Amino acid sequence: MPDIPGKGLVKGLGVTLRTMLQPAVTTQYPREKETPATRARGVIALHQENCTVCMLCARSCPDWCIYIEGHREKAPPRRAGGRPRQVNELDRFDIDYALCMYCGICVDVCPFDALFWSPEFEYSEERIADLLHDKDRLSEWMETVPEAPPLEVGAQAAKK
Amino acid sequence: MALTEQQQRAYVASQAADARLNVELQTEDMVLNIGPQHPATHGTLRVVARLDGEQVVWADVVCGYMHRGYEKLTEVRTYPQITTLVNRIDWLSSFANEVPFILAAEKLMEIEAPPRAQYIRTILFELARIANITLFIGTMGADLGAITPVFYAFRDRERILNQIEAVTGGRFHPNFDRIGGLKDDLPRGWIDETKNAMVRVREFCDELEELLMGNEIFQARTRGIGVIPSDIGLSYGLSGANIRASGIDWDLRRDQDLPLAWKDLDWKVWTHPDGDSFARFWVRLQETREASKMVDQMLDGLPAGSIQAKVPRIIKVPAGEAWVHTENPLGEMGYYVVSQGGLGPFRCKIRSASFNNVSVLPWLLRGAYVPDIITILASLYFILGDIDR
16 A cells, blocks of 8 residues: 555554543442343342242243252141141241342242342352352342332333 | 365375475374363364374364253253253353254244334344353453463453343343343443443453554464355354354354344444464454444334233243254354143254364364464364264
8 A cells, every 4th residue: 555654553542642632441340330230140149938839930940959958847727617727837948049040930930029129239149058048148139229210111011 | 074175185185295394303293182281272172183293284273172062952841941951052142042942843833923012132142242252252362371461361251241130130141031022121321331331342352452463473373374265154054253263254143034133233244265273263352343333223222012922921932843043152042842732842952063174174184284273273262062962
């Protein structure tokens, strides 16, 4: 190319100059934090009262990282004079986040709305065994579960 | 080995010339291992090259360091669980991996997703393509010694990933496609944000066209390097931008009738006659821009309505066999699903693009110089998960 020598260099330095005058896009993570999207799959929260120990989530988990144990209990009848009811009580509900693939199938299949996604992500541990969250820890995440965002124009609300 | 007679003769002649030179200079061949841990392979690919001086006389690709056995794993998973596995095949454009699998299952079940779901699928497919190829544009520069483009690429890919995350909940592994539709509809305000992001994508393409493609060093290092003639490309089963850069006008988005939105759009398939590293870069850059225009068109023409067809609660796919392939960012990706009527497939053959794309390397690297190996590897653009599955 019959060009002025050093034209490419000047062009490149021009880019440098332009970029230098722009604000930085980097977020200095531990000091400033970005808010994740509302739908972000950060951690699974458990609403203990809704769980009926039906085991659907544990069975549909692709890597079997949900551990559930429960027992049957007699509950007082709904109406006076009725028979006592049988209810399932939850003894253990553990999710091993060291195994979890964050696919969200358990949240989808839960027929009683006991599992929810929360966008929280800061729960790293020094020991891998501590990533096993028990039911109390999972219930604590319930506070961070956001409302589902409104849908875009033209969307049809899902039937329940 | 698919060599034309002319190439064979040229090869024998070059070998003879090398041998003469070796006798004169008493040189010995040296075996150079590029990888398994080499930054230019972007993962764990090993290229064994026998060198004579600076020239490669023989090369072979050793893959399988990252084999995760997805074809076998699909046999012990149910259909809804498999999408979360196939996300991880080509991890830079995960959503695009789900689509052909779900389409194959839908073909067997003889259901079709509603138009709105088809459109959203195609939008996310193209966003995955942009996110994937944006990174290629950056890393191609990085492999050739230019550090700036990779930072620009990561900066602008972030916008696309944010859009994908806002709708699917996952930046890399969306797991958003369901048999008969999608998991959820778009959140409010997403269309406008995505349109802004598409403007930025086009700005990025313009910027990189000027900054990288117009650069003399870049042109000197890519023009005429790693030329794949169209017949060689076809005989090795190359697909995607690699074959379009060799002048073959072949694009599965246009050439087949799938229940996706591409047939309603006005777009162009880009080809380049040269077949060298520069052509492959050029085609991919044009495709990124074209994809951003396609996303704009689809966002404007997004039909209203439901996003989920009626499917049974427990999905059982009737017995039969189905093959569906789509034009993924890296090339042709297909699934051959054999069902025996159970909850999961009996057998699932996965055809991923990169495995065939790297198979041309032994042919392509012969006669290349050592610094050009990196250019060729970068321009072929493979993803290790896509090679080894």
